[in-house]
Amino acid sequence: MTVDKQPLQQLEQNDAFIQRHIGPDQIDKQAMLAALGVDTLAQLIDQTVPQSIRLKQPLTLGDSMTEQDALATLKKMAAKNKVFKSYLGMGYHNTITPNVILRNVLENPGWYTAYTPYQPEISQGRLEGLLNFQQMIMDLTGMDLANASLLDEATAAAEAMTLCKRSNRKKTNSFFVAEDVHPQTIDVIKTRAEYFGFDIVVGNPYQDLAKHEVFGVLLQYPTTEGDIGDISTVIQAAQQQKAMTVVAADIMSLVLLKSPGELGADVVIGSAQRFGVPMGYGGPHAAFFATRDKLKRSTPGRIIGVSKDTRGQLALRMAMQTREQHIRREKATSNICTAQALLANMAGFYAVYHGPVGLKTIATRIHRLTGILAAGLEAKGVERVNKQYFDTITLKTADQTEAIYQRALAEQVNLRKVGEDKISIALDETTTAEDVQQLWSIILGTDHGQQLTVWDQQLADQGLAGITSAYQRSDAILTHPVFNQHHSETEMLRYLKQLENKDISLTHSMIPLGSCTMKLNATAEMIPVTWPEFSQIHPFAPKDQTVGYQEMLQQLADWLIEMTGYDALSHQPNSGAQGEYAGLLAISAYHKANGNAHRNVCLIPSSAHGTNPASASMLGMDVVIVDCDDNGNVDLADLAAKAEKYADKLSCIMITYPSTHGVYEEGVQEICRIVHQYGGQVYLDGANLNAQVGLTSPGFIGADVSHLNLHKTFCIPHGGGGPGMGPIGVKAHLAPYLPNHAVNPVDEALGNNGAVSAAPFGSASILPISWVYIALMGTEGMCQATEVAILNANYITEQLSAHYPVLYRGSNGRVAHECIIDLRPIKAEIGISEEDVAKRLMDFGFHAPTMSFPVPGTLMIEPTESESKAELDRFIDAMITIRQEINKVAAGEWQADNNPLVNAPHTLADITDAEWNRPYSREEAVFPLNWLKQQKVWPTTNRIDNVYGDRNLVCSCPATDTYRTE
Incomplete structure (x- = not known):
């Protein structure tokens, strides 16, 4: 039938997205099948996927939508969100993404479809961007070394805690956390500490630290309520008892505040979110992690280093990879796999674009407006908790707290209630003079009649009114040429394009990486990420302002549950490795609740990805390796022998399906049966779910829990090394042990379950990508994709x-x-x-x-x-x-x-x-x-000398004229 004679229904089907996502057309498929000696795709699938694990019923995901219909449907959901002015703070702030960065990095497939720079010769552009990020963090924190990002501030704090333990000879297992640290960070630290056997002491560091012998101390600078305390005295007290000090710092405040490094900190962590990265209901954002030089080989995550190529020219690479989990496996102290490369690059480019003068202007404007707000309230008799401040003030509001909070909501403003008698207000770079006038009216509940310009002049004469001279920054920052020569949009645009041109991404060719699927990240899937209704929501906004998000999250969860055969799902883990950790956490909690806390043996095939044994080690599990046979399959006899040997202590097995060796193991259900027979649980790594959807499922096979790499099967792009998302699906008996959140509870039924990530739904702003992908593909398309x-x-x-x-x-x-x-x-x-x-x-x-x-x-x-x-x-x-x-x-x-x-x-x-x-x-x-x-x-560079780079470790920006210019 010719196209012009097809019925309307057929014409609409021919416009389906499925044909745009799947590469081979029907003619090509037949040619490929002929080369394989089969007639139909169904015949090939029958030869490939064991009949014993084939689904008996088709998926029920609905029909494929057109791009226009899918985006229109999602837009209606997004419209149910309410984008209020957010003054909640707590490590999340409104920010302005410079349009040159928005369009040419965040929305540019040349940046977001690149892979982790394991092949540095074709990754020099993003490596330079990450090196800029490291230099920026080193300058602002005053530390010797910084990594190329971690997942979020809370998990970075947890990583800092474990670094303190392994780098400190003190025998104590106690770690001190200041009570004025962000509450979500305390939540994640407590979760992480439990299975390491650490005792978390939360208290006032000025009064309580001397009462405890600890291996480390965590401080917030400024505190969660905005105070700038005399943390140097706490650092000195910690040093006297040979404890290490971690400072969680606000990156914008460090433009004006004395650096934690100058104050004596051992580790500095935080979030770079407010350097041009939207809040996005919690992520993704680049955390930073900076240390002293002596700790470089214990620093978690990726570090970009300077080396040379075979022509002796400067070249960049990921340094000291022997520190990483894929090398150290069960000996690893961290399971970090995905970082936040795309967001780290954005934050670094924000600093490049604004430069030291521009950043100081932004930070000073934020501080001035905060001072004006504080002075105006103080003049009207409103008492302030914190005398010192950068951008956050906390007010004593007594019995007026609820009335003020409700007046704010009526004005579409979110303020933070601190207990029943305080309100905290955090300003940011989007705050205006008009906003301050509005806040005065909300707090005072009346027409205050104050003149903002009068307060402005008084505070201008005082300089940094909220920061004592002892804590005002005096050293120069961002002196490297890269931060001082790209301030016009023309120069910035050319710089970004110059870096992009050094890298291979999916815009050039296929990236044929096994284990980390690099498939099409369709433009339609990416568009909603920057919609204000998704990107400008604070993660702790009231739930009635996030109705659209909740609807989207629930439908995505329902679809993922349908495809995995599980009963419940958590969106919280913000990487695949975090998903592994959360899944094993659920297994451990399940055993503990059933009186089997002693079950701590984790069986892992020798073929497993390095994050598997590393994640198990983080839960305090004893890793026992199971052999594979000559065909790459799990050796069932060895598995049965080891499962029986450790029957009394067996916690779980971690398997990947199809196997990491790239085959559908015939004995996978037998693996599940053996482990269940001896009281264990089955963790099925979801890395290869893209070879299961529509044909089989982890739940059908017999697994109890899986993480799902949304940055693989479900089209979230890799971003040059992150972001990723690793939600976990579980069977019903593990559902009560999914992570909750202390600040913004996910589900009341989850009670006091600890958080594994800083935000309740992880990197929520990229979840619309997977929602759109599934909506566009429907049941038919998802099956065809597999x-x-x-x-x-x-x-x-x-x-x-x-x-x-x-x-x-x-x-x-x-x-x-x-x-x-x-x-x-x-x-x-x-x-x-x-x-x-x-x-x-x-x-x-x-x-x-x-x-x-x-x-x-x-x-x-x-x-x-x-x-x-x-x-x-x-x-x-x-x-x-x-x-x-x-x-x-x-x-x-x-x-x-x-x-x-x-x-x-x-x-x-x-x-x-x-x-x-x-x-x-x-x-x-x-x-x-x-x-x-x-x-x-x-x-753009010849083969790089890895050994030279590790022996001569340089992780800061070299002089500009040393870069190759050919």
Whole structure:
């Protein structure tokens, strides 16, 4: 039938989003199926997915929506949210995202679709942005070293606590937390401390610290109620008893306040949210973590360091990766996997754009308005709790508290009630003189008749009226040239574009990474993120102002529950690793509630991702490794033997399905049965859920809990290394043990369950991405996505298997959604390593597959369902060409130490050298296939020396003229 003769219903179906998300069209699918020797996609699925785990009933997600209908539906939900003026503070503030950053970073797929910079030669742009972030944090905190972001302020505080313990020789297990720390931070710290066996002492540090022997102290600067106390005396007292001090600092206040480093702090943490990142109902935001140099090898998270490439030029990379969980596994003290790279870059660019003068202007304006508000209230007899302040004042309101609070709500203003007799007000960079006039009226309940300009002149004469001279900053900040030369929008725009052009993202080519799916992040899915109704909501806003959010969150939860076969879901974990932690927390709490607190053995297959054993260790579990057989499957005999051996202490098993080896294990239900037989629970890692949806589910298989990587299966983009989201689904018996929240409870039924993240719904502002994706795909599309992911992976496997050994296959010779090619025989015989192949792929314009995981010396390839046959064929051609180059080395045509692979990647600097002393031509170096002449992506640096970078650790911005300019 021709298009013009189709009925209306068919015409509407032809406009469905499904066809835009899934790469191969029907003709391409048939060609790929023919290459696999099958006639239909259903036949391939039958050969691939064990019948025993296939769902008996189809999903009920509804029909696929058009982009216009989905966005219109979500807009109606968003309209139910009420965007009040927020003065709640507590680490979350309104901010102004400069439009040049909003459009060219947050809304730019060149920035948000890039992968974690494990391949630094094609990641120099975002690495430079993250290095700027680190330098900014070091300057503002006065510390020697900063990492490239953590998840949020509360979890950063928890990480600081564990750093203090492992870096301190004191035998005590007590950690002191000042009572005026943000309450959500105290909540998360208490949760984390329980399973480490730490005793949390909450009190007044000026009065109570001397009464306790502690290994560390946490202070808030300024406090949650806005006071700037004399924290130097507390730091000195802590030092006298050889305790370490963590200071949770407000980043904007540090522009004017003496740095915690100058005051003697050992660790400084906080949130960079108010540097241009919307509140978004709690996230995502970049936390910061800064330390003394002596603590650099204990610092959690990613650290960007300066190294050099093979031409001796400056180059950036992630430094000291041996600290990270994927290396340390069960010996890790942190399970951090995803950071907040996109948001850290935004915060760093905010500082670059405004510079030191601009930031001081913003901070001074906030402080001046706070002073005017305070002075006007004091003149009318309103007593203030905190005499010193930066942007927050807390008022003694006695029996007028509720009346003031209600007057504010009537004016669409949110104030913070502190107990029954105080109100706290936190100003920010969006606050205006008119807002102060409104606040005067709300607090006083009358036409106050005050002249703001009079107070302004008086305070201007006093300088920083709310900060004592002893705590006013006197040292210079942000002196590096990068913070002093991009203040016009023209210069800033060009700088952002210059950095973007150094990186490979999904805007260039497929990113074939196994384990971290990089699929289409459709524009329609991204649009709602910056809607004010989602982006400008405070995480602790009253629930009647977030009706639209609650509706969206509930529908997303319902859809995810339907697809996973679970009974309940928590949105709180704001990364996959956090989801693992929350899931194991639920298991531990369940055992404890049933009188089995002694159950602490966690079985983990040898193939598992490093976060699995690291997460188990954080819960105080004893990790026992289960062997895998020659086919990559869990060794059922070894599992049964170990489950029986540890029967009295068995807590759980952590498995991934399909396995990390890329196959659907036939014995997965037997794994669940064995573990349940001996009283354990089954944690099924949701990393590979994109190979399950519509065909099977964790709940159907027999698992009890899973985290769901929304930044994989459900299209939240990777952001160059974060954000991520890792909500957990659980069976009904684990539902009572999901995380709650002390400030903004998720569910009364969850009682006093501790929080795992700073905000009750984690990084809520990116959840609309997954909502839109599921709405656009519907039941049909979600099932197709899984099937085509399997088709694409098997097509690549079949095409490459004649050239490279494929390490693992299922019982019918099929792989799941990814395959592992084995380069160990090539390295042993010829000397070409998996790293050489990875770097050579850059010359073809591709990011490398996952390197040396889960098996050293291999590449794990995952194409996703969003890549077309044409793109898959480009990648296949590149890999076959590389194999032919390896053959030339084997034949002696090229020297083992001088060939295109060991010299890769090749840059413009290489091919413009006056001399070319290589056995292959310049054209072979940079245009190994003809199509590259039309769409070449140039690596901007040569291969980077990792060892040099770790031996000569530099994590701050070098002089501008040392950067390569070619």
